[in-house]
Structure formats: C-alpha cells, structure tokens
Amino acid sequence: MKGEAIVILLVEDDEAHAEIVRRNFETSRIANRLMHVADGQAALDYLYRRNEFSDPANSPRPGVILLDLRLPKVDGLEVLRIIKADPNLSVIPAVVLTTSQAETDMIKAYSNHANSYLVKPVDSVKFTELMETFGYYWLAWNQKPN
Amino acid sequence: MKTIEASPSRAGYVLLLAFLLLAAGIVTTGYFYYRNHERHHRAEVERQLSAVADLKVGELVQWRKERLENGDVFFKNPSFAALVRRLFEKPADEDAQRQLLDWLGKYPTHYDYDQIRLMDAQGVSRMTVPAGRPPVSSVVSRRIPEVLRSGQVTLLDFYRNEHDQRINLAVMVPILDEQGGNQPLGVLVLRVDPGTYLYPFIKRWPTPSLTAETLLVRREGNETVFLNELRFQTNTAMNLRVPLDSTTMPAVQAALGRDGIMEGIDYRGVSVVAALRTVPDSPWALVTRMDTAEVYAPMREQLWLVVILIGALLLGTGACVGLVWRQQSIRFYRERAETDNRTRRFATVVKDSNDAITIQDFEGRITAWNRGAELMYGYSEAEALAVNIERLTTPDKVAEQEDFIRRLIAGEAITSFETQRVTKDGRVLDVWMTVTKLMDDAGNPIGLASTERDITARKQAEEKLKGIETLLQTAVDAMPVGLWILDAEGKIVTSSTAAQRIWTGVHYVGVDQLGEYKGWRIDSGKLIEPHEWAGARALEKGETSIEEEVEIECFDGTHKIILDSAVPLRKSDGSIGGAITINQDITERRRAEKDLRRFATVVKDSNDAITIQDFEGRITAWNRGAELMYGYSEAEALAVNIERLTSPGKVAEQKDFIRRLVAGEAVNSFETQRVTKDGRVLDVWMTVTKLMDDAGNPIGLASTERDITARKQAEVALHQSGLTLQEKNAELERFLYTASHDLKSPVVTVRTFLGYLEQDMAKADAVRIEKDLRFIRTAADKMARLLDELLQISRIGRVVCPPVRVTLRTLVDETLSTVAGRIAERGVKVIVGEQDVTLYGDQLRLAEIWQNLVENACKFMGDQKEPRIDLGVEVREAEMVFFVRDNGIGIDPHYHAKVFSLFEKLDSKAEGTGLGLAIVKRIVELYRGKLWVESPGQGQGACFYFTLPGAEDRSQET
The missing domain is CATH 3.30.450.20 (PAS domain)
Known part of the structure; x- marks a missing residue:
C-alpha cells in the first residue's frame, strides 16, 4: 500500500468549500487523490459505480470519505446510513465535515456510525490546521485493513 | 321511728363508754400538765441552789486568799525579822518591844483576827496582842516545827482550842533570819475567830426560805466533819461527824469530792435537794440544800388546782352524758308506747282481716289463727292450733311451699307467691300468700307469719x-x-x-x-x-x-x-x-309522592332531552328539553315513533344498544346522532335506563340525551389546530436550523478565502487572486440573496395588503411580464388556459405563486428542444385546482416531498437559494390550500398543482 496515493472522496455541494479542502491537501505534503462529488446521489453513484461512475477507472475506492451533511437530492445522513449498512463499504472511514454544530446532527451522525465529526471553522488558519491534522491522522497514522 | 334504739340500756352503755373515754382523756391531760410544771419548778430550784453554792465557794476562796496575803506582809520581811531577833536576843529591849507591839497591834482592829501571837522556835509565846487571852492551843504549838520546815505561810484549818473550847483558824507565818543564814527565829500566829465573819457569811441565804441552808464540811479519815453551826441542830461545828459510808447524805458526797445536784437524806433524816461543791485549794466542801418538802410546796398548790379542775370537768361531762341518756330513754319509751299502740291496732286489724293470717313455727305447728283463716279454711282457731300446716297444703304444692320457706329463711328477698290450699271440707283454693320471717329480740328466726288471700274467684x-x-x-x-x-x-x-x-x-x-x-x-x-x-x-x-x-x-x-x-x-x-x-x-x-313530584319538576325543566318510549319505539313522555332540542312539541312527539329521530346511519347501532341493555348488559351511555324536526343532525350523548313495573318486568326505556354537537365540533377544530400548530412548530425548527446552517456556509467561505487572498497577494499570484475574489463575491452574493428571501418568507402572512378582487388572467399576465426576460432567454412557449376565475386576496402575494413557479419551470428546462409551460385552472371534485406544467427535466418521485423544504435544491449547481418553492408553499397554505407536484420522472417534465380555497370569491359564484 505504501507509495500508492490514498483516494479521498469529498462529498460537498458548496464549490467554495470543496476548493478550500482541495487547496489544503495540495499544500500539505501527504500524497493523495481528492475525488469530489456535489450531492448525495452522486456520492452513492460513485461508491456503487453507477451511471457516470460505472467505469472503475473514474471511481477508485476511497480510503476516507469526507462527507457534508446538508446535501442536495440525498441527504448526508442518508448517505452515511446506506454505506454503513453495506458490509463492503462500511469499513471505509467516513468523516463528517459540516458547518452544523447542532447537537442533534452530531448524535444522528454518530448513531449512523460516522467515524468522526468535524465542524468547519470560520477562520482560514484554523481550517488549514484542521485539514492538516485530518490528513496526518486519517492518512498517515490510521491503520486500515487491506 | 327512724332512730329508735334496740334498748335504752344499750344506749346507756354507749354513753358510759363515751364518758369513760372523755374522763380518761381529761385525767391524762391534767397529769401531763402537772408533771411538766413540776419539772420546770424543780429545775428552777436546782438552778437557785447551784447559784448560791457557786457564790459562796467564790467568796470562801477569796477569803482564804486574803488571809494568806495578810501573812505574807510579815513573811520574809527583813525589818520585822530584825525586830523579832532583837527581842528574842534581848527580851528586855523595850524599843523592839514597843515597835513590834505597834506593828502587830493594828491587825486585830482592822481584820477579823482576835489575837496575834509571836512565838519562838521552841513554841514559847513571846508576845501576844491583845494580851490576856487563854494560852496557845496545843494544836498550834504542834504545827510550829512543820511550818518552820516548810518555810511557807500556812492557813491552819478549823481547830478547837482546848483551853476555852472555842473554834478558831489561824494563819501561821514562819519568821526567818536572813542575816543569820535563814535561821528560823519563830512563828507569828494570826488567830481567826470564824464567829465574826465566816459563820455568819455561810449562814446567810439570799432569799427567804424555811429550810434552805449552807453546810461546810471536810473529810477527816473515814468521817465527814461539819464545820459550821447548823440551822436545825446546835453545837454541831466540829462536833457532828458522820461516817463516809452514809452515801445518801449530801454532806458525805460533798466531802468525797462530788460536784453537782443530788437528792438525799440530810442529818435530820429529812429528804432534801442539794447542790454540792468543793472549795479549791482547801480541804472544804460546800453543800447548799433545801428540804424536798419546801421544794414541792408550791407544787402541791398546783396539784390541788389541777385536781379540782379535773374533777369539775369530769362532773360536767358526766352531767352532759347523763342528760343525753335521759333524753334518749324518754324517746325510746315514748316510741315503744307508740309501737305498742300500733301493734294493738294492728292486732285488731289482723284479727278482723278477711285474709287468713296465721303464724307457724318452723316445724309447721300453727301458733296463731285469725278469723279470716277460720272463714277461709273452715277450721276454728282451737282446731287449727292443733294441726300442722301441712294439713292445709295441697299435696302437689307441699314441695313448692317448703322450698319457698327454705329460701325465705336463707335470706332471699322473696315474700309473695301464688299457691293453693285445701279447706277443712276438701275444697282447693287458689291463694296469694305473703310470708314474713318472725324474729325474736336477738334477731333469730322463730317462725313465719303468713297472710293468705283467697283468689280462686279472681283466678277463674x-x-x-x-x-x-x-x-x-x-x-x-x-x-x-x-x-x-x-x-x-x-x-x-x-x-x-x-x-x-x-x-x-x-x-x-x-x-x-x-x-x-x-x-x-x-x-x-x-x-x-x-x-x-x-x-x-x-x-x-x-x-x-x-x-x-x-x-x-x-x-x-x-x-x-x-x-x-x-x-x-x-x-x-x-x-x-x-x-x-x-x-x-x-x-x-x-x-315517595313528594320525591316524585320534585323529581318530575327536575325532569320537566331539564335542558337535556328526557324521553320515555316503549319497546316498540312509541314515545310516551317528552320533556321541555326534548322540545327545544329536537323541535317537536310534546303532542307531536307522542304521535311519532322514535325512529323518526334517528339518523339513518345510526338505526342499527341504537337498536343493538337497546337490545343489549334489555338483555341485562351493564351499558347505559353512548354517543350517537339524532335528527331534528328541521333535518339537522345532532351529535348526542345518550343515557338509557330500563324502566320496570312493580313486578320487575321491563316496560320501557327512559332516555336522557344531551346535545354535544357544539362540543364535537370544538373537539375537531381543536384537534386540527393542534395538528397545524405542530406542523408550524416543526417547520419553524427546520427553518432556524437550515437558516443557521446555510448562512454559516458563505461565512466560512468568505473568511477562509480572505486568508488565501492575503497569502496569494503576498505571492503576487494574479490567477489565484482572481479566483479567490470570485469565491468571495459568490459567497457574499449568496448571503445577500438568502437574507433577502428569508425576509420575504417572514413577511408572508405577517405583512398583509388589503384583499382585492383579481382575475386569474390578470395574475398570469403580470407574472409573464415580470419573468419575460427569462422566458425569452430560453425561448419558452407559454400557453394559458381558456378558463378564467376571479380570486379575492392579496394580489402581490398571489402573483408571487405564479412568478416562482414559472421561474422554476424555466430554470429546470434542461436541454429541452421545445420548452413549453402550460398555465391554467381545472375543477376536480368541486375544487378549483390551479396548475403550472412544464416539459423540463422533471423530478425524480423520490424527491417530490423534499423540493418544498426550505433551502432545498436538488441540483447544487442550479442557481437560487432553494427558497422559491418554500415561499409558494407558505402562500398557498395561507389561503388554506394545498401544493403538490406530479412528475412521471426525470426528463419527463413536472406539473405543480395548488388550490386556494381561502381566495375563492364566493360573491361571484351565486
């Protein structure tokens, strides 16, 4: 596995936020590939290789999923529920990245087996820090089964 | 009669006993009073005797001391000793002789010395003042050597001078020649005559007394010697001697050295009370004494007084008791006389009584028999006294009568009973028998008195x-x-x-x-x-x-x-x-009648409908409440069947209920419906009671019905408003949540890209700068739009323009002109339906519905070659349904519900904030309408339908 870039699937409807995440991974030295989809339906299509993602070359299996909660078409929580109910997909760490600090959202996310819950900071430095730490933790330190 | 005594003698005993007790009390009290007095008196006398004794002893001691001091004047006096030596050496020395005579001559005159004699060591008298007295006593001469030896002034105790038989005392002063090595020269003798001072002093008694006197004694061997003259015996001084073993004599006890008070027998053999004292530094003892007789003389007077008083008291008590006894006996005899009289009268009554009165002893022997008995039983008195009572008793009553008498004697409180007797001629009589126990004076039962009355006739x-x-x-x-x-x-x-x-x-x-x-x-x-x-x-x-x-x-x-x-x-x-x-x-x-009347009033005036019906449903009673509720007067109601009142759908239900009630099930209330005379349907709460006749057979049904229509309607309204409120609350919650989330997103974007912008400006990366600025602008725009639309939403239902009448055509035309740009841009063909309706409401709000929907339709046209929008109204189930149909991208049925939520966008890339449909929904709901979407699926177009019941113009309809 070493040397091979870890694929991160970013599910984010806000183009600007997707850009922020992208930039952060670019500046950090962790080798990775960022795949971005804009809604819940697209995320599920990607993971199940359906429709436009039916070609495996376009949809490599992600090592981590970064998931926003408020998503068009299919809600983030619904996406989470589906993938965590699927024995094949449930092993992929799913990290929630959202602007919501609502307690109910956190509880719902964790009860749907979210592996982590991150709140987008309203500050560029902090956002950068968060993404760096995320990178180290999930991409460098965290051990995953093959 | 009440307090009659058993006999006068008994009363006498009681009185005598009382008298004896009183007398004993009086005597005892007197005795103790006297003894107490005596004790006090005796103590007083003893105190007096002791006081006199102490006084005299003190005087005697003083007297002795003075005598010795007189001696001391000469003792160890050098000039006196020198004069004496001169005289003894030269008896003729006249000068010495004269000087000594001068010296010594003063004493007999000033003190109670009757003679002063100067003697030499050999006992020869050398000088005597006054001269011419009898020669010196041998007692004195014998003591000279002893006095010289002792070298002390000595008081010679009482002695009798054998020459003149007088009693004297003497102070003997040894004269020592100091110049001659204390050679004894001689003795000076100062002779005391007790008769001058000592005896009178002893004899003196401070109070008048017939027997009191003082004795001075001393012990000589086994004898007590009396030293002074006594009051009742002469020539006793130095003569009277009593052996020491006469210990009852106070003088002897004093000589033996005893102090204190004693009672004893004195020298005369008389009983005395005495105080004993020894005189210190002397051989003397002193006795002050008084005859017991004198001591108790005043007490005898007291005793007489006490005795007289007691005697008087006893006499008085005796007199009182005697008086009482006399009165009691008088009463007793008077009462006995009365009793005798009464008894005599009684006896007459008894004798002449029609009742049989008999007396019998315990063996049943008849001892008395009156005329009544003779008449009743046929036996003469003489005959009766000879027979036993059993002759009179019917055989079957013997045991009963014996038992009665036994119980009576035993003390039971029974006196009368009904029994039977047999007459001399054999007839059986019913009698009422009263039996009394007779007692002798000592209270022993001696017989029975029986009174018998013939009650045969009465009984029959x-x-x-x-x-x-x-x-x-x-x-x-x-x-x-x-x-x-x-x-x-x-x-x-x-x-x-x-x-x-x-x-x-x-x-x-x-x-x-x-x-x-x-x-x-x-x-x-x-x-x-x-x-x-x-x-x-x-x-x-x-x-x-x-x-x-x-x-x-x-x-x-x-x-x-x-x-x-x-x-x-x-x-x-x-x-x-x-x-x-x-x-x-x-x-x-x-x-019951009263209750019923009261009840009837209650029933008649009740607001509930109260009716009675038989089992065929014929109405037999109809109250005012029923008249008011259903509109039928009583007369009308009595003519109809109950089914007329039942709403058609409820007939079976009510029949079933009544069937179960009659069958005995415990059901009595249920909710149902009734129809009024004018055809209105009322919800009623019905309580039915089975009516029974007196035999308990069911004869009909009483029904109480309450109109609950208003209540039911209120319930439904309340339920609905509750539902609406719940929905509103949920929506509000959703709104707040999404608003905060969606507003936060652009803030995150703006701030983060501002950070990037700083970095990129530092690097002067023009491409990145432009990109950063674009993101910031987009986010800011989005924020502005969001806030705009949120404001719009909040205004719906809050800011209201006055309602106006407006046609659908007008609204559609307005819309098309507003969104004309967008329509033209996409080249959309708009077709408006023929049918027109008039609406009544806020024109601006109503227009917003069509604006949003047409805008949406244009937005989601996709890549449709021939875009087209249909607008119109159609009638479905008597309801006006408006529609906006397009042939655009359509909506997946999955998302049909989601599209109407706040901020919801199915396509993240689509423009807008996702509030459009939410706004439409709010307006439609404001007019109590419904909004829904129908779409076969993606790419097949969509049709939005809505109703506006609240905006329908009723005035135009009719």
Missing part, C-alpha cells in the same frame, strides 16, 4: 277473660293498621301491635290525657287538642271520622304522617260504650 274470672282477651288481641294484632279501643270513660284499654309500632309505644291514658299523643292536622297545621282527636269525638259526640290526615310526633321523637279514623261503639240501648280508633301510617307513601 281472669282465666276466662284472658281467653277472650287473647283472642281479641290476636285479632287486633293481625290487622295491618293500628287499632285503639277506648272504654266508656274514654280510657285507652287496648292497642294493637301495629298501633304501638306507629307511635313507638303506648300510653294507656284517659281522654283528658290524650294530649300525651301529639299530632297536627296536615291541612291547617294546628295542634290537636285532647278532645279533638277522632277517638275522643267518637266517644263524646258519636262522630264517625274517616281518614283524617295527621302529622304525629311519636314517643321516640320522630315524626310520621298517619290517617286517623274513629267510630263510636254503641251499646244495645244506643248509648255510647266506647270507641275504636284506627291509625294508618302513610309517611312512606307521602314521602
């Missing part, structure tokens, strides 16, 4: 009457009404048990006392006077009264209502011989 009459009475009473008691019988005098003689039950008792009284029966007339409320009762009127006026209604107060205080009837009883001659009164208790009936 009683038996007969009892039979009739029993029969009558049985008949009377069997009657269900209370029955009273009054006799000719108006006295109540019979009452039935029912009568007693009604009045809770019975008073057998005459007409005049009928007031004890309290009653008031129901009609007038007046108290019934004794002679106003129906029974009294029947008796006195011959009136017959039928069922007069009376409220009575029973004997237990309760009140009842009765019917009082009475008829007179006429004898064969037509006169009135009594009356019968009949009482009937109707309290319960009246109460």
Whole structure:
C-alpha cells in the first residue's frame, strides 16, 4: 500500500468549500487523490459505480470519505446510513465535515456510525490546521485493513 | 321511728363508754400538765441552789486568799525579822518591844483576827496582842516545827482550842533570819475567830426560805466533819461527824469530792435537794440544800388546782352524758308506747282481716289463727292450733311451699307467691300468700307469719277473660293498621301491635290525657287538642271520622304522617260504650309522592332531552328539553315513533344498544346522532335506563340525551389546530436550523478565502487572486440573496395588503411580464388556459405563486428542444385546482416531498437559494390550500398543482 496515493472522496455541494479542502491537501505534503462529488446521489453513484461512475477507472475506492451533511437530492445522513449498512463499504472511514454544530446532527451522525465529526471553522488558519491534522491522522497514522 | 334504739340500756352503755373515754382523756391531760410544771419548778430550784453554792465557794476562796496575803506582809520581811531577833536576843529591849507591839497591834482592829501571837522556835509565846487571852492551843504549838520546815505561810484549818473550847483558824507565818543564814527565829500566829465573819457569811441565804441552808464540811479519815453551826441542830461545828459510808447524805458526797445536784437524806433524816461543791485549794466542801418538802410546796398548790379542775370537768361531762341518756330513754319509751299502740291496732286489724293470717313455727305447728283463716279454711282457731300446716297444703304444692320457706329463711328477698290450699271440707283454693320471717329480740328466726288471700274467684274470672282477651288481641294484632279501643270513660284499654309500632309505644291514658299523643292536622297545621282527636269525638259526640290526615310526633321523637279514623261503639240501648280508633301510617307513601313530584319538576325543566318510549319505539313522555332540542312539541312527539329521530346511519347501532341493555348488559351511555324536526343532525350523548313495573318486568326505556354537537365540533377544530400548530412548530425548527446552517456556509467561505487572498497577494499570484475574489463575491452574493428571501418568507402572512378582487388572467399576465426576460432567454412557449376565475386576496402575494413557479419551470428546462409551460385552472371534485406544467427535466418521485423544504435544491449547481418553492408553499397554505407536484420522472417534465380555497370569491359564484 505504501507509495500508492490514498483516494479521498469529498462529498460537498458548496464549490467554495470543496476548493478550500482541495487547496489544503495540495499544500500539505501527504500524497493523495481528492475525488469530489456535489450531492448525495452522486456520492452513492460513485461508491456503487453507477451511471457516470460505472467505469472503475473514474471511481477508485476511497480510503476516507469526507462527507457534508446538508446535501442536495440525498441527504448526508442518508448517505452515511446506506454505506454503513453495506458490509463492503462500511469499513471505509467516513468523516463528517459540516458547518452544523447542532447537537442533534452530531448524535444522528454518530448513531449512523460516522467515524468522526468535524465542524468547519470560520477562520482560514484554523481550517488549514484542521485539514492538516485530518490528513496526518486519517492518512498517515490510521491503520486500515487491506 | 327512724332512730329508735334496740334498748335504752344499750344506749346507756354507749354513753358510759363515751364518758369513760372523755374522763380518761381529761385525767391524762391534767397529769401531763402537772408533771411538766413540776419539772420546770424543780429545775428552777436546782438552778437557785447551784447559784448560791457557786457564790459562796467564790467568796470562801477569796477569803482564804486574803488571809494568806495578810501573812505574807510579815513573811520574809527583813525589818520585822530584825525586830523579832532583837527581842528574842534581848527580851528586855523595850524599843523592839514597843515597835513590834505597834506593828502587830493594828491587825486585830482592822481584820477579823482576835489575837496575834509571836512565838519562838521552841513554841514559847513571846508576845501576844491583845494580851490576856487563854494560852496557845496545843494544836498550834504542834504545827510550829512543820511550818518552820516548810518555810511557807500556812492557813491552819478549823481547830478547837482546848483551853476555852472555842473554834478558831489561824494563819501561821514562819519568821526567818536572813542575816543569820535563814535561821528560823519563830512563828507569828494570826488567830481567826470564824464567829465574826465566816459563820455568819455561810449562814446567810439570799432569799427567804424555811429550810434552805449552807453546810461546810471536810473529810477527816473515814468521817465527814461539819464545820459550821447548823440551822436545825446546835453545837454541831466540829462536833457532828458522820461516817463516809452514809452515801445518801449530801454532806458525805460533798466531802468525797462530788460536784453537782443530788437528792438525799440530810442529818435530820429529812429528804432534801442539794447542790454540792468543793472549795479549791482547801480541804472544804460546800453543800447548799433545801428540804424536798419546801421544794414541792408550791407544787402541791398546783396539784390541788389541777385536781379540782379535773374533777369539775369530769362532773360536767358526766352531767352532759347523763342528760343525753335521759333524753334518749324518754324517746325510746315514748316510741315503744307508740309501737305498742300500733301493734294493738294492728292486732285488731289482723284479727278482723278477711285474709287468713296465721303464724307457724318452723316445724309447721300453727301458733296463731285469725278469723279470716277460720272463714277461709273452715277450721276454728282451737282446731287449727292443733294441726300442722301441712294439713292445709295441697299435696302437689307441699314441695313448692317448703322450698319457698327454705329460701325465705336463707335470706332471699322473696315474700309473695301464688299457691293453693285445701279447706277443712276438701275444697282447693287458689291463694296469694305473703310470708314474713318472725324474729325474736336477738334477731333469730322463730317462725313465719303468713297472710293468705283467697283468689280462686279472681283466678277463674281472669282465666276466662284472658281467653277472650287473647283472642281479641290476636285479632287486633293481625290487622295491618293500628287499632285503639277506648272504654266508656274514654280510657285507652287496648292497642294493637301495629298501633304501638306507629307511635313507638303506648300510653294507656284517659281522654283528658290524650294530649300525651301529639299530632297536627296536615291541612291547617294546628295542634290537636285532647278532645279533638277522632277517638275522643267518637266517644263524646258519636262522630264517625274517616281518614283524617295527621302529622304525629311519636314517643321516640320522630315524626310520621298517619290517617286517623274513629267510630263510636254503641251499646244495645244506643248509648255510647266506647270507641275504636284506627291509625294508618302513610309517611312512606307521602314521602315517595313528594320525591316524585320534585323529581318530575327536575325532569320537566331539564335542558337535556328526557324521553320515555316503549319497546316498540312509541314515545310516551317528552320533556321541555326534548322540545327545544329536537323541535317537536310534546303532542307531536307522542304521535311519532322514535325512529323518526334517528339518523339513518345510526338505526342499527341504537337498536343493538337497546337490545343489549334489555338483555341485562351493564351499558347505559353512548354517543350517537339524532335528527331534528328541521333535518339537522345532532351529535348526542345518550343515557338509557330500563324502566320496570312493580313486578320487575321491563316496560320501557327512559332516555336522557344531551346535545354535544357544539362540543364535537370544538373537539375537531381543536384537534386540527393542534395538528397545524405542530406542523408550524416543526417547520419553524427546520427553518432556524437550515437558516443557521446555510448562512454559516458563505461565512466560512468568505473568511477562509480572505486568508488565501492575503497569502496569494503576498505571492503576487494574479490567477489565484482572481479566483479567490470570485469565491468571495459568490459567497457574499449568496448571503445577500438568502437574507433577502428569508425576509420575504417572514413577511408572508405577517405583512398583509388589503384583499382585492383579481382575475386569474390578470395574475398570469403580470407574472409573464415580470419573468419575460427569462422566458425569452430560453425561448419558452407559454400557453394559458381558456378558463378564467376571479380570486379575492392579496394580489402581490398571489402573483408571487405564479412568478416562482414559472421561474422554476424555466430554470429546470434542461436541454429541452421545445420548452413549453402550460398555465391554467381545472375543477376536480368541486375544487378549483390551479396548475403550472412544464416539459423540463422533471423530478425524480423520490424527491417530490423534499423540493418544498426550505433551502432545498436538488441540483447544487442550479442557481437560487432553494427558497422559491418554500415561499409558494407558505402562500398557498395561507389561503388554506394545498401544493403538490406530479412528475412521471426525470426528463419527463413536472406539473405543480395548488388550490386556494381561502381566495375563492364566493360573491361571484351565486
């Protein structure tokens, strides 16, 4: 596995936020590939290789999923529920990245087996820090089964 | 009679005992009083004796001391010793002789010395002052060597001078020649005559006394010597001697050295009280004494007084007791005389009594027999005294009578009983026997007195009457009404048990006392006077009264209502011989009637409909509540069947309910519906009761019905408003949540890209700068738009323009002109339906519906070659349904519900904030309408439908 870039699937409807995440991974030295989809339906299509993602070359299996909660078409929580109910997909760490600090959202996310819950900071430095730490933790330190 | 004593002697004993007790008390008190007094007196005397003794001892000691001091004047006096030596050496030395005479001559005159003598060591008198007295006593001469040896001034005690037989004392002063090595020169003797001072002093007694005196004694060997002259014996000084073993004598005890008080026998053999003292530094002892007789002399006087007083008291007490005894005996004898008189009178009565009065002893021997007994039993007195009482007893009653007598003697409180006797001619009599136990004076039973009355005739009459009475009473008691019988005098003689039950008792009284029966007339409320009762009127006026209604107060205080009837009883001659009164208790009936009347009023005036029907459904009762509720008057209702009132859908239900009720199920209330006369359907709450006849058979149904239509409607309204409120709350929550989330997103974007912008400007990366700025601008725009639309949403329903009448055509035209740019841009063909309707509402808000929907349709046209929008209205189930149909990208049925939520966008890339449909939904709901979407699927177009019932213009319809 070493040397091979870890694929991160970013599910984010806000183009600007997707850009922020992208930039952060670019500046950090962790080798990775960022795949971005804009809604819940697209995320599920990607993971199940359906429709436009039916070609495996376009949809490599992600090592981590970064998931926003408020998503068009299919809600983030619904996406989470589906993938965590699927024995094949449930092993992929799913990290929630959202602007919501609502307690109910956190509880719902964790009860749907979210592996982590991150709140987008309203500050560029902090956002950068968060993404760096995320990178180290999930991409460098965290051990995953093959 | 009450306090008569058993006998006068017994009373006497009691009085005598009382007297003895009193006398003993008086004597004891007197004795103790006297003893106490005596003790005090004796103590007083003893104190006096002791005081005198102490005084005299003190004087004697002083006297002795003075004598020795007189001696000391000469003792060891060098000039005196020198003079004496000169004289002894030269007896002729006249000068010395003269000087000594001068010196010594002073003493006999100033002190009680009767002679001073100067003697030389050999006992020869050399000088004597005054001269010419008898020669010196041998007692003195013998003591000279001893005095010289001792070298001390010595007091020579009482001694008798053998020459003149006088008694003297002497102070002996040794004269020592100091210049000659204390050579004894001689002795100076100062002779004391006790007669001058000492004896009178001892003899003196400070108070007048017949026997008191002082004794001075000293011990000489085994004897006590009296040193002074005594009061009652002469020539005792130095002569009277008593052996020491006469210890009863106070003088002896004093000589033996005892101090204190004693009682003893003195030298005269007389009893005395004495105080004993020893005189210190001397051989003397002193006794002050007084005869016991004198000591107790005043006490004897006291004793006499006490004795006289006691005697007087005893005499007085005795007199009182005697008086009482006399009075009691007088009363006793008077009472006995009266008793005797009475007894004599009694005896006459007894003798002449018609009752048989007999006396018998315990063996049954008859000892007395009066005339009544002779008449009753046929035995003369002489015959009776010869027979045993058993002759008179019927064989079957022997045991009974014996038992009675046994119990009587044993003390049981029984005196009378009914029994039978046999007469001389063999007839059996019923007798009422009263037996008294006779006692002798000592209280022992000695016999029995028996009074017997022949009650045979009475018994027979009683038996007969009892039979009739029993029969009558049985008949009377069997009657269900209370029955009273009054006799000719108006006295109540019979009452039935029912009568007693009604009045809770019975008073057998005459007409005049009928007031004890309290009653008031129901009609007038007046108290019934004794002679106003129906029974009294029947008796006195011959009136017959039928069922007069009376409220009575029973004997237990309760009140009842009765019917009082009475008829007179006429004898064969037509006169009135009594009356019968009949009482009937109707309290319960009246109460039930009253309750029923009250109840009927309640039922009649109830607001609930109360009806009665038979099992065929015929209405038999109909109250005012029913009239008001259903519109049928009572007369109308009684003519119809209940089914007329039942709403068609409920007939089966109501029949089933009644069937179950009649079958005995415990059901009585249920909710159902009724139809009024004018056809309205009412929700009612119905309570049904089964009616029974007196035999318990069901005869119909009573039904109470309450109109709950209003309540039901209110319930439904409340339920709906509750639902609406819940929805609103949920929406509000959603709104707040999404608003905060969606507003936060652009903030995150702006701030983060501002950070990037700084970095990129530092690097002067123009491409990145432009990109950063674009993101910031986009986010800021989005924020502005969001805030705009949120404001818009909040205004819906809050800011209201006055409603106006507006046609659908107008609204559609307005919309098309507003969004004309967008339509033209996409080249959309818009087709508006033929049908037009008029709406009534806020024109601006209503226009917003179409604007948003048409805008949306244009937005989601996709890559449709021939875009087209249809607008119009159609009628579905009597409802106006508006529609906006397009042939754009359509909506996946999955998302149909989601599209109307706040901020919801199915396509993240699509423009807008996702609030458009939410706004439409709010407006439609404001007009109580519904909004929904129909779309076969993606790429197949969509049609939005909505209704606006609140905006329909009713005025145009009709």
